Amino acid sequence: MRLAKRVEELPPYLFAQISKVIAAKKAQGIDVITFGIGDPDLPTPPNILNALHRAADNPANHRYPESEGLPELRQAISNWYERRFECSFDPEREALALIGSKEGIAHMALTLIDPGDVALSTDPGYPVYEIGTMFAGGVTIKLPLRQEAGWLPDLDAVPEDLAAKAKVLWLNYPNNPTAAVADFAFFEKVVAWAKEYDVSICHDNPYCDVAYDGYRPMSIFQVPGARDVAIEFNSFSKIYNMTGWRIGMAVGNGELVDALMRVKSNIDSGIPQAIQEMAIEAVNGPQDVIDEHNAIYQRRRDRIVETLRKMGLEVEPPKASLYVWAKLPEGIISGDFAARLIDECAVVVTPGRGYGLNGEGYVRLSLTTPDDQVEEGCQRLEEWRGF
Numbered sequence: 001m002r003l004a005k006r007v008e009e010l011p012p013y014l015f016a017q018i019s020k021v022i023a024a025k026k027a028q029g030i031d032v033i034t035f036g037i038g039d040p041d042l043p044t045p046p047n048i049l050n051a052l053h054r055a056a057d058n059p060a061n062h063r064y065p066e067s068e069g070l071p072e073l074r075q076a077i078s079n080w081y082e083r084r085f086e087c088s089f090d091p092e093r094e095a096l097a098l099i100g101s102k103e104g105i106a107h108m109a110l111t112l113i114d115p116g117d118v119a120l121s122t123d124p125g126y127p128v129y130e131i132g133t134m135f136a137g138g139v140t141i142k143l144p145l146r147q148e149a150g151w152l153p154d155l156d157a158v159p160e161d162l163a164a165k166a167k168v169l170w171l172n173y174p175n176n177p178t179a180a181v182a183d184f185a186f187f188e189k190v191v192a193w194a195k196e197y198d199v200s201i202c203h204d205n206p207y208c209d210v211a212y213d214g215y216r217p218m219s220i221f222q223v224p225g226a227r228d229v230a231i232e233f234n235s236f237s238k239i240y241n242m243t244g245w246r247i248g249m250a251v252g253n254g255e256l257v258d259a260l261m262r263v264k265s266n267i268d269s270g271i272p273q274a275i276q277e278m279a280i281e282a283v284n285g286p287q288d289v290i291d292e293h294n295a296i297y298q299r300r301r302d303r304i305v306e307t308l309r310k311m312g313l314e315v316e317p318p319k320a321s322l323y324v325w326a327k328l329p330e331g332i333i334s335g336d337f338a339a340r341l342i343d344e345c346a347v348v349v350t351p352g353r354g355y356g357l358n359g360e361g362y363v364r365l366s367l368t369t370p371d372d373q374v375e376e377g378c379q380r381l382e383e384w385r386g387f
């Protein structure tokens with residue numbers, strides 16, 4: 001078999017490796033507590049499931065869906081952005097449904113990147129941005145993120161020739177894995193920079209409603225003129241506990257949205273319509289679940305932060321996202337630390353190195369672990385005497 005280079009060069013998917021280690025421990029009868037992947041543990045809310053049950057009985061939903069999503073869904077997405085961010089999008093030209101935002105993110109590179117083209121993303125960062133570019137034959141240059149700079153890239157430090165060459169910049173705030181957030185001034189700078197160098201901005205915003213202590217994350221479209229250069233990916237997954245249903249969205253610049261729609265219409269035939277009905281109910285139905293879920297995550301956050309501090313890690317409680325990002329004591333390698341925790345107390349954390357070189361020295365803990373397991377995991381960590 002002679003596989004394509006793009007497959008042979010794929011790095012192993014971070015969580016696939018971790019899952020193997022967990023499976024091996026479980027096979028030995030060990031009760032593993034995982035703060036690994038960010039996948040809401042609570043079920044999809046009942047009103048959203050009821051929409052699926054109803055929709056399943058409608059024969060119209062048994063046939064091929066439209067690639068771009070039901071007009072009613074695109075309208076609902078547009079209305080949601082209007083209510084949530086006071087930004088309106090033309091549902092026909094500027095909004096698109098995705099098979100989970102990850103699908104749209106991966107395919108987006110095909111709309112912007114020719115072989116040899118340059119994309120910018122961040123280190124650390126969510127790996128899919130880079131993989132999409134690699135599949136399209138492009139090259140990713142990573143902008144370093146550092147704790148001192150609030151894990152925001154310094155666009156002034158991007159060399160002129162690199163900025164002029166880059167076709168796209170990938171950003172994600174609230175951020176996975178660092179839990180950093182970005183303010184208006186940052187996004188304003190991003191938009192001005194993108195216009196100056198003719199770079200498209202892809203902003204990935206799945207945590208826009210997963211936030212604590214009253215903090216309200218932004219959309220890049222709250223910056224005037226962002227629509228000239230940007231597309232924003234968003235998702236029902238994290239906000240409405242819908243990761244398993246695979247549905248997301250993109251809104252923004254009509255040319256970018258149209259290009260993504262044209263790529264997708266040649267690859268997939270859309271999202272099962274019954275699942276689109278769920279998404280419509282998610283954004284049009286009662287929104288109380290958002291605060292209820294955030295209150296649960298906030299309690300877990302506080303418990304985990306307390307534990308990590310007791311262990312001697314440096315950590316700030318995150319304002320948003322599903323993650324606690326903690327700094328290890330000087331000289332401790334994140335992969336070694338994570339491996340020791342699995343071996344010595346059967347607790348899984350994600351090594352920061354998995355998200356890039358600048359993630360070294362940090363670990364990520366997800367807040368999507370059930371309460372009783374959070375408590376058990378924290379107790380094990382507090383009893384661990386590793387350093």
Ligand SMILES: *Cc1c(COP(=O)(O)O)cnc(C)c1O
Nearest residue numbers: 100101102126176206235237248
């Ligand atoms: C979870 C996550 C996604 C993927 O969301 P889906 O809509 O479920 O595909 C995208 N980007 C980031 C940064 C994420 O953490």
